[in-house]
Amino acid sequence: MLNNYLDEARKLRDRGIPFVLATVVRAERPTSAKPGAKAIITADGALQGWVGGSCAEPSVKREARKALHDGRPRLLRLCPPEALGVARQEGVIEVALTCVSGGTLEIYLEPQLTQPHLVIIGHLTTTKALVVLGKALGYPVTVMGYEATAERFPEADRVLQHVDISALTVTPNTFVVVASHGNYDEEALEAALRSEAAYVGLVASRKRADDVKANLRAAGLTEAQLSKLKSPAGLDLGGSAPGELALSILAEIVRLSHREASLIPEVENRMPAVAKDVVCGMTVEIETARFTSVHGGLTYYFCSAGCKRSFETEPEAFAVKGGDHAISWERDD
Numbered sequence: 001m002l003n004n005y006l007d008e009a010r011k012l013r014d015r016g017i018p019f020v021l022a023t024v025v026r027a028e029r030p031t032s033a034k035p036g037a038k039a040i041i042t043a044d045g046a047l048q049g050w051v052g053g054s055c056a057e058p059s060v061k062r063e064a065r066k067a068l069h070d071g072r073p074r075l076l077r078l079c080p081p082e083a084l085g086v087a088r089q090e091g092v093i094e095v096a097l098t099c100v101s102g103g104t105l106e107i108y109l110e111p112q113l114t115q116p117h118l119v120i121i122g123h124l125t126t127t128k129a130l131v132v133l134g135k136a137l138g139y140p141v142t143v144m145g146y147e148a149t150a151e152r153f154p155e156a157d158r159v160l161q162h163v164d165i166s167a168l169t170v171t172p173n174t175f176v177v178v179a180s181h182g183n184y185d186e187e188a189l190e191a192a193l194r195s196e197a198a199y200v201g202l203v204a205s206r207k208r209a210d211d212v213k214a215n216l217r218a219a220g221l222t223e224a225q226l227s228k229l230k231s232p233a234g235l236d237l238g239g240s241a242p243g244e245l246a247l248s249i250l251a252e253i254v255r256l257s258h259r260e261a262s263l264i265p266e267v268e269n270r271m272p273a274v275a276k277d278v279v280c281g282m283t284v285e286i287e288t289a290r291f292t293s294v295h296g297g298l299t300y301y302f303c304s305a306g307c308k309r310s311f312e313t314e315p316e317a318f319a320v321k322g323g324d325h326a327i328s329w330e331r332d333d
Contacts, residue, residue, distance in 0.1 A: 016171030201233025
């Protein structure tokens with residue numbers, strides 16, 4: 001059991017890393033995991049904790065990645081083949097556990113998608129509007145500025161009287177808006193553009209933005225770093241009042257954050273190739289498979305030493321016939 005799962009979850013949230021919390025909610029003997037057992041799964045397939053052994057874990061990882069992609073929780077039922085569909089319920093995903101001698105596990109998978117951290121650098125009316133709208137969206141909001149005070153921005157989670165973003169924990173889930181209106185644009189942007197922030201926007205005219213870029217280039221920023229700067233910040237909604245500018249910027253951040261959340265698990269953490277264990281029928285990840293055997297020029301993958309031993313004792317009873325592929329692999333995107 002993952003006894004310190006709250007601490008682990010907090011660490012991942014602080015680093016801006018989405019994850020899935022898996023909890024065993026029901027178990028029928030014999031199963032190794034019991035109700036209340038927990039695990040944390042990240043988009044790269046890493047699993048901390050215990051929600052079942054080698055038979056259950058691949059299915060849990062696979063469904064957890066899907067949950068990170070679509071953002072929806074799901075209930076996973078792992079049961080013997082003969083129990084499939086017996087008590088079928090809407091919304092329950094059933095997977096056969098053919099290498100378990102009976103028993104059923106029901107595991108609730110809850111995706112934890114981190115909210116964007118909104119960092120606003122400035123102290124004037126546009127900053128105020130961004131804070132109010134950002135908090136209305138449920139974002140954690142930090143305000144930075146030499147003249148920024150907690151009294152001026154009571155809605156903000158943090159107010160810092162400097163503009164060095166390197167003093168913060170900046171992750172790819174951090175969105176920075178510089179709305180200092182010429183007071184300390186370059187100083188604020190230099191640190192922001194060197195960071196891992198997903199978005200750096202500048203509230204300024206095009207001419208002012210060109211001047212700022214020239215000054216930052218002279219300060220040693222690379223073209224790659226300068227290319228991260230979005231100015232004018234926000235979608236073009238046609239407005240120019242502080243509230244309208246804030247709305248256009250938050251709209252751009254919402255669009256970008258949702259696009260990034262959906263693309264990262266799908267493209268950067270694509271589902272691994274898998275094979276079917278020809279002895280028990282379980283799905284096995286090819287890259288991490290510990291038990292393999294070559295027969296007739298084809299590689300077979302097994303979930304356990306027992307399945308491998310059964311195959312090698314009588315390979316012709318299990319070997320793939322005809323034009324089928326021994327590994328029967330597929331990639332689940």
